[in-house]
Amino acid sequence: MNNTLRAHDAETARHCARVAERAIQLGRAMGFDEHDLVILGSAAYLHDIGKIAIPPHILNKPGWLNAEEWAVMQTHSVQGEIIILAQGDIPFADEIAQIVRHHHEQWDGGGYPDGISEEQIPLLSRVLMVVDSYDAIVSSRPYQEAMRQSAALAILTAASASRFDPDILHVFQTMRHVTTAVDHGSSPPQIGNQVIVNWA
Numbered sequence: 001m002n003n004t005l006r007a008h009d010a011e012t013a014r015h016c017a018r019v020a021e022r023a024i025q026l027g028r029a030m031g032f033d034e035h036d037l038v039i040l041g042s043a044a045y046l047h048d049i050g051k052i053a054i055p056p057h058i059l060n061k062p063g064w065l066n067a068e069e070w071a072v073m074q075t076h077s078v079q080g081e082i083i084i085l086a087q088g089d090i091p092f093a094d095e096i097a098q099i100v101r102h103h104h105e106q107w108d109g110g111g112y113p114d115g116i117s118e119e120q121i122p123l124l125s126r127v128l129m130v131v132d133s134y135d136a137i138v139s140s141r142p143y144q145e146a147m148r149q150s151a152a153l154a155i156l157t158a159a160s161a162s163r164f165d166p167d168i169l170h171v172f173q174t175m176r177h178v179t180t181a182v183d184h185g186s187s188p189p190q191i192g193n194q195v196i197v198n199w200a
C-alpha cells in the first residue's frame, strides 16, 4: 500500500513519514501510552493514503485548485478510511481508520468531512492536525514555497483559535526540538523496536 502511494505521489509518501515521526514525538510529550503512540503513528503514516484515489492531474496540479477540484481533493480523508478498513490485515484498523477520517476536521467545526468540533474530534486526529499542518507549511509544495520554521509556528499560532486544539498546539510550541527537520525518506518511524505499521 505504501509502495502504491510512493508510486502515485512520492512527495506525499515522504510527507506522511515526516508527519508520523513528529506525531510520535508530540504524542510522547503529551504522555500517551504505547498503544496510543502506535495508533497515532500508524494513522499519521497512513493519513493521506486516500490520495491514491485522487486523479494525478488534480493531486499534482501546479497552482491553486478550483472549487470542483478541491471538492475531489477533500474526499481523500474518507477514501483513506475506506482503504484502511478494506486491507483486512492492519492491526487496530478500526481505530486508525477513524483517526484518518477526521484528520481535516477543525476545532471550530469548519473542517471536513463531518464538520465536528472541539472534543467531538478524536484526540489523536487533533494531534495529527497540528503536525500535518506544520509539515505542510514548512515543506515545499507545488503551490507554495517552503517556509521558515519560525514563520510556520507563527502561522499555526494565528490559526489556533479556529483550527487547532489550543492545549495540543501549546505542547507542540514548547517542543522546539521537533522543528528540526526529520527526513527518513518514506520509511515509517519505529516505537522502540516496533515498526508502527508493517505492510511494505
Ligand SMILES: [Fe+2]
Residues within 6 Å of the ligand: 047, 048, 076, 077, 103, 104
Ligand atoms: Fe490530508
